[in-house]
Amino acid sequence: MQNITNSIKEKVIAFDGVWKTYDVGQAASLRNVSLTVDQGEFVCLIGPSGCGKSTILKIIAGLEKESTGVVTIPGNVSMVFQFGALFPWFDVLKNVELGLEMQGVRGERLHHEAIKQIELIGLAEHIHKYPRELSGGQRQRVGIARALAVDPSVLLLDEPFAALDPKTTFELHKDILKIWAETGKTIVMVSHLIEEAVSLAGRVILMKDSTIDHVFSIDIIRPRREQMKDYAETVEKIRKEFFR
Numbered sequence: 721m722q723n724i725t726n727s728i729k730e731k732v733i734a735f736d737g738v739w740k741t742y743d744v745g746q747a748a749s750l751r752n753v754s755l756t757v758d759q760g761e762f763v764c765l766i767g768p769s770g771c772g773k774s775t776i777l778k779i780i781a782g783l784e785k786e787s788t789g790v791v792t793i794p795g796n797v798s799m800v801f802q803f804g805a806l807f808p809w810f811d812v813l814k815n816v817e818l819g820l821e822m823q824g825v826r827g828e829r830l831h832h833e834a835i836k837q838i839e840l841i842g843l844a845e846h847i848h849k850y851p852r853e854l855s856g857g858q859r860q861r862v863g864i865a866r867a868l869a870v871d872p873s874v875l876l877l878d879e880p881f882a883a884l885d886p887k888t889t890f891e892l893h894k895d896i897l898k899i900w901a902e903t904g905k906t907i908v909m910v911s912h913l914i915e916e917a918v919s920l921a922g923r924v925i926l927m928k929d930s931t932i933d934h935v936f937s938i939d940i941i942r943p944r945r946e947q948m949k950d951y952a953e954t955v956e957k958i959r960k961e962f963f964r
């Protein structure tokens with residue numbers, strides 16, 4: 721049964737022999753990257769700074785173009801950036817509405833969809849606050865609400881929790897797993913923490929020197945906890961390859 725289910729899963733992202741060089745004469749930022757992501761998968765990219773993680777997300781989002789190789793990307797993608805990337809002069813509601821406006825949504829529906837997402841992410845009482853009046857975690861929630869408002873099939877997150885304290889990060893991990901489980905969206909996330917990747921993803925992709933070094937399937941039952949034996953062993957296994 722497992723095999724049958726796997727084989728009929730639709731691939732939403734595919735990279736085949738992809739190279740990316742930003743500037744002439746510069747070393748390649750991606751070297752021969754091949755990877756596929758199935759519909760509904762939760763994938764984490766990890767690896768040292770500068771190894772090309774954000775470049776992969778930007779190509780999936782259509783913000784950058786591959787230099788050579790073949791890329792298949794989905795039509796509706798949303799990106800969540802590290803600090804929420806909010807407009808400081810707009811309140812929470814307007815920041816979320818903007819994402820929808822850019823997709824051509826207007827009128828009552830615009831308002832309705834924005835409020836729905838703000839409530840879902842637990843910010844109803846902060847709807848008229850400005851980014852400077854919010855905590856880091858709340859700002860990141862606004863970024864997530866804005867990304868989800870357009871109902872993307874693929875959600876991209878680039879080190880979304882890097883600047884947050886451990887407790888806030890833990891809460892947001894729970895939220896993102898809930899969103900993933902309830903909506904069935906495909907998630908590709910960049911993390912700089914092995915523990916975070918093992919807590920969340922079904923597959924962890926380790927990058928080094930601008931290419932994919934290792935791929936780890938994580939079959940541990942969720943919710944995953946540090947005390948779990950498989951969890952600790954998996955973190956250790958990935959750590960070894962990371963620092964090798």
Ligand code: ADP
Nearest residue numbers: 742743749767768769770771772773774775776
């Ligand atoms: P990571 O997210 O893993 O830290 P990036 O994908 O941001 O790495 O960057 C990979 C490499 O590409 C780095 O050497 C970086 O300096 C270079 N790079 C990224 N974006 C640009 C750009 N817009 N122009 C030129 N070089 C870039």
Ligand code: MG
Nearest residue numbers: 773774775910
């Ligand atoms: Mg990056």
